[in-house]
Structures are given as C-alpha cells and as structure tokens.
Amino acid sequence: MIPDIDSPPTLEWVDDHVRIIDQTLLPAEVRVVELRTVDEVVDAIGRLAVRGAPAIGACGAFGVVVAVDEALRAGGAADPDDLAGPIERISGARPTAVNLRWAVDRVVAAMDGLGAGPDRRDAALTEATAIFDEDRAACDAIGRHGAAELAEARTILTHCNAGRLATTGIGTALGVVYGKAMAGQPVEVYAAETRPLLQGARLTVWELSAAGVPVTLVPDSAACGLLHSGRVDAVVVGADRIAANGDVANKVGTFSHAVAARRAGVPFYVAAPLSTVDPGTADGAGIVIEGRDPDEVQSPDLRAAHPGPVEVWNPAFDVTPADLVTGIVTEKGVLFPDFTDAIAGVLGRT
Amino acid sequence: MIPDIDSPPTLEWVDDHVRIIDQTLLPAEVRVVELRTVDEVVDAIGRLAVRGAPAIGACGAFGVVVAVDEALRAGGAADPDDLAGPIERISGARPTAVNLRWAVDRVVAAMDGLGAGPDRRDAALTEATAIFDEDRAACDAIGRHGAAELAEARTILTHCNAGRLATTGIGTALGVVYGKAMAGQPVEVYAAETRPLLQGARLTVWELSAAGVPVTLVPDSAACGLLHSGRVDAVVVGADRIAANGDVANKVGTFSHAVAARRAGVPFYVAAPLSTVDPGTADGAGIVIEGRDPDEVQSPDLRAAHPGPVEVWNPAFDVTPADLVTGIVTEKGVLFPDFTDAIAGVLGRT
Numbered sequence: 001m002i003p004d005i006d007s008p009p010t011l012e013w014v015d016d017h018v019r020i021i022d023q024t025l026l027p028a029e030v031r032v033v034e035l036r037t038v039d040e041v042v043d044a045i046g047r048l049a050v051r052g053a054p055a056i057g058a059c060g061a062f063g064v065v066v067a068v069d070e071a072l073r074a075g076g077a078a079d080p081d082d083l084a085g086p087i088e089r090i091s092g093a094r095p096t097a098v099n100l101r102w103a104v105d106r107v108v109a110a111m112d113g114l115g116a117g118p119d120r121r122d123a124a125l126t127e128a129t130a131i132f133d134e135d136r137a138a139c140d141a142i143g144r145h146g147a148a149e150l151a152e153a154r155t156i157l158t159h160c161n162a163g164r165l166a167t168t169g170i171g172t173a174l175g176v177v178y179g180k181a182m183a184g185q186p187v188e189v190y191a192a193e194t195r196p197l198l199q200g201a202r203l204t205v206w207e208l209s210a211a212g213v214p215v216t217l218v219p220d221s222a223a224c225g226l227l228h229s230g231r232v233d234a235v236v237v238g239a240d241r242i243a244a245n246g247d248v249a250n251k252v253g254t255f256s257h258a259v260a261a262r263r264a265g266v267p268f269y270v271a272a273p274l275s276t277v278d279p280g281t282a283d284g285a286g287i288v289i290e291g292r293d294p295d296e297v298q299s300p301d302l303r304a305a306h307p308g309p310v311e312v313w314n315p316a317f318d319v320t321p322a323d324l325v326t327g328i329v330t331e332k333g334v335l336f337p338d339f340t341d342a343i344a345g346v347l348g349r350t
Numbered sequence: 351m352i353p354d355i356d357s358p359p360t361l362e363w364v365d366d367h368v369r370i371i372d373q374t375l376l377p378a379e380v381r382v383v384e385l386r387t388v389d390e391v392v393d394a395i396g397r398l399a400v401r402g403a404p405a406i407g408a409c410g411a412f413g414v415v416v417a418v419d420e421a422l423r424a425g426g427a428a429d430p431d432d433l434a435g436p437i438e439r440i441s442g443a444r445p446t447a448v449n450l451r452w453a454v455d456r457v458v459a460a461m462d463g464l465g466a467g468p469d470r471r472d473a474a475l476t477e478a479t480a481i482f483d484e485d486r487a488a489c490d491a492i493g494r495h496g497a498a499e500l501a502e503a504r505t506i507l508t509h510c511n512a513g514r515l516a517t518t519g520i521g522t523a524l525g526v527v528y529g530k531a532m533a534g535q536p537v538e539v540y541a542a543e544t545r546p547l548l549q550g551a552r553l554t555v556w557e558l559s560a561a562g563v564p565v566t567l568v569p570d571s572a573a574c575g576l577l578h579s580g581r582v583d584a585v586v587v588g589a590d591r592i593a594a595n596g597d598v599a600n601k602v603g604t605f606s607h608a609v610a611a612r613r614a615g616v617p618f619y620v621a622a623p624l625s626t627v628d629p630g631t632a633d634g635a636g637i638v639i640e641g642r643d644p645d646e647v648q649s650p651d652l653r654a655a656h657p658g659p660v661e662v663w664n665p666a667f668d669v670t671p672a673d674l675v676t677g678i679v680t681e682k683g684v685l686f687p688d689f690t691d692a693i694a695g696v697l698g699r700t
Contacts, residue, residue, distance in 0.1 A: 027655040190663070193647065195545060195569040201652060209656050216661040217648055219545040220571040221603025225668035228605070253571025255578070259609050297543065298567055302551060305377040306559050311566040313540070318575035 001181030003164045003171075003211040005136075008032050010165050011050055011059055013129065016069060018062045022049045023165060027206040035059075038067050038086045045093035045100070048197065052166020053240045053276050054135045057099030061128035063090045064107040068121045078117045083108070095288045096249055096317050097240040098278040103131050131275075132168045138273035138331035139169030143179025146236070146271055146329045150176060151183075153233035153267075157190040157223060160251035161203035162238025162271065172238040172271040174204070176329060177213060188214040190232060192223050194251060196296040196314065220253045224260040235261045236329075239272040246322030246339025247284030252315050258324040267326040274330050279347055284319035292316050351531030353514045353521075353561040358382050360515050361400055361409055363479065366419060368412045372399045373515060377556040385409075388417050388436045395443035395450070398547065402516020403590045403626050404485045407449030411478035413440045414457040418471045428467045433458070445638045446599055446667050447590040448628040453481050481625075482518045488623035488681035489519030493529025496586070496621055496679045500526060501533075503583035503617075507540040507573060510601035511553035512588025512621065522588040522621040524554070526679060527563060538564040540582060542573050544601060546646040546664065570603045574610040585611045586679075589622040596672030596689025597634030602665050608674040617676040624680050629697055634669035642666050 011020040018035040025031050035041045041063035044050050050059045067086040071078035091101045110127035111120040163174030170178045180187040194200035208215040241249040248270050261268040294312035328335040335342040361370040368385040385391045391413035394400050400409045417436040421428040441451045460477035461470040513524030520528045530537040544550035558565040591599040598620050611618040644662035678685040685692040
C-alpha cells in the first residue's frame with residue numbers, strides 16, 4: 001500500500017538532463033523521456049507530459065539548469081541577460097500553478113552574485129536539487145499529518161491526480177492516502193475521472209492500483225450523488241495555487257465536489273506543500289485560470305460531425321472558496337479557518 | 351431557431367413497425383432503424399438507441415403493438431396471457447423512467463375487455479398514437495409556459511439531452527429553449543457534455559446546432575465554476591421520474607448542477623410532461639437508479655492497461671431533492687413549492 005516512487009520516478013535529474021515519465025501515455029505505456037533543451041522542458045510542461053503543481057515546480061527548477069547549460073554551450077556567460085528569455089518561457093509554460101514560478105525564481109536567486117558560468121550552474125543545480133528533495137520530504141510530512149487528522153476516514157474521494165505522479169515524493173492528496181496506509185489505517189479511494197484529460201481515470205487509478213490501494217472510478221458528475229450516499233468519509237484534493245485567504249485553485253471540478261461535500265456534510269480537505277501557497281495573491285479572484293484547447297473536450301471526430309460551429313469552454317482549473325474548505329494539510333501541519341491568519345502564521349508573516 | 355422534428359423524426363410508427371434514429375451513432379451518422387420485434391424494441395431501449403423518458407414511453411407504447419402483432423403472427427389471441435411476458439420485458443427495459451411503464455400500462459388498459467385480436471391491435475395502436483400525439487402537444491405547451499416563466503433568461507445551462515431527440519415533439523428542457531426562440535426571445539445554451547455517454551456533447555449540440563441555437567459545450571465538472579461566473583441565467587433540465595414530493599431523478603450530474611446553482615443563486619428548473627410524475631413514489635428514496643456497464647466509464651483499452659482490478663461506479667441517474675428545484679415546467683403550467691401540494695393539485699388528487 002506504498003507507491004514505489006522510483007520505478008521509474010515521476011521526474012529526476014540525470015547528469016545533464018531531466019527525465020520524466022510522459023504522463024500523456026499512461027496507463028497504456030510507461031515511457032521515460034529526456035528533456036535536454038529549454039524547448040523540450042517548456043513543451044513537456046505545456047502538453048502535460050509532466051503535471052501536478054509540485055512536479056512542474058521541480059521540473060521548472062531543473063529547467064533553469066538546462067537553460068544555463070544551453071547558454072554555456074552557445075558560448076554565453078549564462079548571466080541574467082542570457083537567461084531572461086528562457087527563464088520567462090519556463091516560468092510561463094503554465095500560468096496557474098504558483099509552484100512553477102516560485103521554483104524558477106528560487107533557482108535564479110541562488111545564482112545571484114555569482115560571476116562565472118560554471119559557478120552559476122553549480123548553484124542552480126544545488127538549488128533545484130534542494131527543491132526536489134524538499135518536495136519529497138514535504139509529501140512525507142503531509143502524509144503523516146493527513147493520517148493523523150483523517151485517522152477515522154476510511155473512504156476518500158479525490159479528484160485529478162495529486163499523487164506520486166504530481167510530486168517528487170508520495171504525493172499530496174494521495175500522500176494522505178499512502179500516509180494512512182503506512183500508519184496501518186484501512187483506506188480506499190473513489191477517483192473522479194477528471195474530464196477532459198482523465199487524470200483520475202488514467203493516472204490516479206494507475207498509481208493506486210500499482211500501490212495496492214483499492215480504488216473505484218466514478219464519473220465526475222456522479223460524485224455529488226456519491227457524497228450524499230454516505231459512502232465517503234472525506235474529500236481530499238491537491239492544489240495548484242492557494243491564495244492568502246485560503247481560496248484554492250485546483251483542477252476544474254474541484255469546486256463542484258466542495259459544494260456537494262458541504263451539502264452532504266462530508267469534510268473537504270486540501271493537501272499541498274507550502275510552495276503552493278501564494279501570499280501575493282489576496283484571494284481567488286486574482287488567480288489566472290488557464291484556458292485549454294477545445295479539442296480536449298470535443299474530439300476532432302465529434303467536431304467534424306456537428307453541423308454548425310460549436311464553441312467550447314474548457315478551463316483547466318476552478319477556484320474553491322475558502323469557506324468550503326475544512327482544512328489544508330501542509331508539511332507543517334493542518335491549517336484550519338481562519339485561513340488568512342493560519343496561512344500568514346505558518347509562513348511567518350504574522 | 352426551431353428544430354425540424356420530422357427530418358427524420360426521433361421515432362414514428364410506420365405501417366407495422368417503429369422507426370427510430372439510432373442515437374448511439376449521432377452525430378457522426380443519422381441512421382434510421384426499424385424495430386419489428388419485441389426483442390428489437392427492448393434492445394433499442396436498453397442500449398439507448400432511443401432514450402429520453404418521453405421518447406422511451408412512446409417507444410414502449412408502440413412496442414405493445416409490436417408485441418400484439420408478434421402474438422397474432424404466432425397464432426395466439428394476443429390476450430393478456432400471451433402478452434404478459436413480452437409486455438413485462440418492454441416495461442422493464444429500463445427501470446428509472448416512469449414514462450415507460452406508464453405508457454405500456456396505458457396501452458394494455460386500452461385493450462381491456464376486447465376479445466378479438468384485431469380489435470385489441472386497433473385499440474393498442476390508437477392508444478399508442480394518442481400517447482405519441484399527447485407528448486408532442488405537451489412539449490409545445492412546456493415550451494410556451496417555459497418561455498413565459500423564463501422570458502428574462504438569455505443563457506441556459508442544460509444537462510444531457512431533453513430535446514427533440516428525447517421526446518416525440520420539440521423536447522422538454524430544450525422545448526423551453528425553442529419556446530423562447532419561437533417567442534422571439536434571445537437565447538443561447540451551455541450544454542454539459544454528460545459523461546459517460548456524452549448525450550450533451552453528441553445529441554444536444556447536434557440538435558441545437560441544426561436548429562440554429564448558439565450552443566457552447568462544457569465539461570460537466572466545469573459547470574460549477576460557470577454557474578458562479580454570472581454567465582448563466584437559469585439551469586433547465588429534463589426528468590426521468592418526479593416523485594410525489596418533487597424530488598427529481600434525472601441523468602447523473604443533474605444533482606451536482608442543482609447544488610451549484612443554489613450556491614450561485616441561479617434558478618434551477620425541471621421541464622417534464624406530467625407523464626414523468628409518479629404519484630406512487632413518495633420521494634426520491636423510492637426511485638430505482640439504474641446502474642450501467644462499467645465499460646461506459648472506463649474504456650476496455652484503459653481497463654486493460656491498468657495493473658489491478660478496477661471497480662467502477664456508474665449510476666445512470668441521480669436524485670435532486672425538491673428543495674433545490676425552483677420550478678417544474680409542465681404542460682399544465684409551472685409548478686412551484688410546496689411541490690407535494692402542487693403536484694397533487696395538477697394531477698387532480700387534492
């Protein structure tokens with residue numbers, strides 16, 4: 001009931017490149033691809049070959065090292081002028097997850113004041129590796145805190161994939177599930193399929209099955225009835241960005257589960273490392289929501305078959321208002337309302 | 351902005367058989383299939399080639415005529431003993447929509463006391479045709495009442511397909527949309543795609559596009575955020591069964607939209623003919639919810655790719671509690687809470 005997070009890892013740094021599982025091919029094929037250029041890093045993040053806020057943060061961090069190497073190979077100094085363009089492309093590969101820009105900024109800051117290219121490269125790799133290691137440790141801590149908080153919750157509903165495939169460790173929402181399993185608590189999961197790209201059906205079912213955790217797949221639209229059936233003890237989801245007031249941007253559909261859970265009297269938890277908290281965004285209204293390709297929703301086949309032009313609304317995320325959140329499980333413990341105070345406190349900003 | 355409901359019709363009786371559009375093939379192909387045996391009628395209803403509570407009611411009604419013809423061809427008298435088995439198979443082809451059993455029972459009752467086979471056949475066809483015609487007229491009336499009630503609502507969110515493909519006329523929920531268009535009111539629709547079988551993406555988009563009504567497709571999971579964005583003036587859905595207290599069984603996902611609409615302050619309407627009301631079911635707890643094939647949710651490809659056994663929970667319907675319903679648009683006008691009284695009144699049972 002524990003995922004083998006190294007067979008193969010979701011992402012890792014090997015010598016001079018990033019290796020990732022191409023998650024667009026799961027579960028049919030476990031293909032490891034190498035990202036050796038900034039173009040490849042940006043493309044992998046943009047097309048969701050690597051996804052999940054903590055994982056794309058770590059990928060972006062290593063992406064800065066790739067950018068430095070690329071600049072040095074081109075005969076540049078890999079100084080701020082050389083790197084400004086590539087770094088902005090990496091940071092902007094997806095707009096909603098704050099971890100990406102946070103991680104890239106951290107690696108860039110680590111190079112600050114260092115003059116020589118190789119020194120800058122060493123500093124960048126050290127910092128990116130620290131981000132990777134810290135995320136893995138944060139997942140373990142989230143698992144422990146979540147298991148303590150949700151010790152009595154046997155059946156968990158989750159959305160999308162906030163597991164080992166979304167982080168460098170055992171995951172956030174699924175980190176709680178694995179944390180429960182490691183603590184010897186009985187646990188089973190309902191995985192909402194997560195249209196349009198089916199990260200729940202493809203990824204969460206894959207990794208939970210591989211880890212031996214019982215999982216039942218449900219259409220997103222069935223979750224409301226499921227929550228009212230009494231079969232679910234808690235909803236636990238990840239997050240792509242948490243605003244200073246506790247509003248939570250996460251995969252589209254999360255808001256729907258939160259509203260249903262409130263009516264059904266089922267507690268709704270968010271599990272995320274503090275790198276997902278954006279104290280610079282006051283509330284959910286300030287979070288940029290990525291719009292994605294209509295063809296993700298309407299296959300080209302269906303599109304061709306329809307007699308007229310069909311518009312599609314395909315936001316990647318929604319924002320769950322803080323008032324619907326029971327608790328936020330972080331590596332430093334579980335935060336409870338009032339989230340504005342709790343978040344400021346845990347970030348040391350009170 | 352009016353659907354051409356006769357090109358071809360969703361279903362019709364021709365000489366000695368039922369003709370339907372095979373809706374499993376839409377929108378790629380408009381194929382008309384003939385149902386000449388009870389087996390074919392039961393199969394068409396069961397595999398959703400014909401679907402929508404009023405349409406399967408009419409199909410079941412004509413199915414009784416098919417059963418009579420089949421009994422007569424076999425040399426029987428088409429008397430109650432001959433027909434009991436076939437009629438129970440038709441009535442039970444799907445469990446949730448009350449219209450099916452209601453329509454079959456009505457046709458059977460019309461044969462009551464008639465001795466000769468041909469007389470029984472004539473009576474059955476006359477009654478089935480009346481059911482067909484009444485549903486068409488009910489749709490028109492629902493359209494008029496809905497347009498009057500929702501005159502100020504420009505943008506409608508709907509779920510599944512409760513349109514001309516679900517009835518013998520212009521539809522129920524989409525009947526309201528067409529009623530608005532015929533009344534000269536501006537109207538546009540957000541169609542939730544309706545996993546797992548995509549009746550929204552396949553059928554509602556097809557018929558609204560053909561009728562010239564602007565339509566935007568959204569994943570079911572995006573509806574909650576959409577409702578909170580201020581872009582939707584009303585939710586209008588159909589129904590498969592309405593209990594005596596106003597609880598509404600409809601395509602799975604309806605409940606989710608209703609909960610979200612309540613929080614967002616968007617009115618939530620159900621449009622259905624009175625044949626969908628089941629005064630014999632006190633409340634939603636008494637409604638049988640059909641469970642369908644797991645392969646509708648998880649394609650065999652995905653299933654094969656997963657390492658372990660994967661359970662799937664795939665209910666066809668959910669039950670929206672009456673307290674979330676703003677009004678029920680019927681052919682006899684719009685019912686408002688208290689629905690128990692309103693329903694009893696309109697059915698003449700007060």
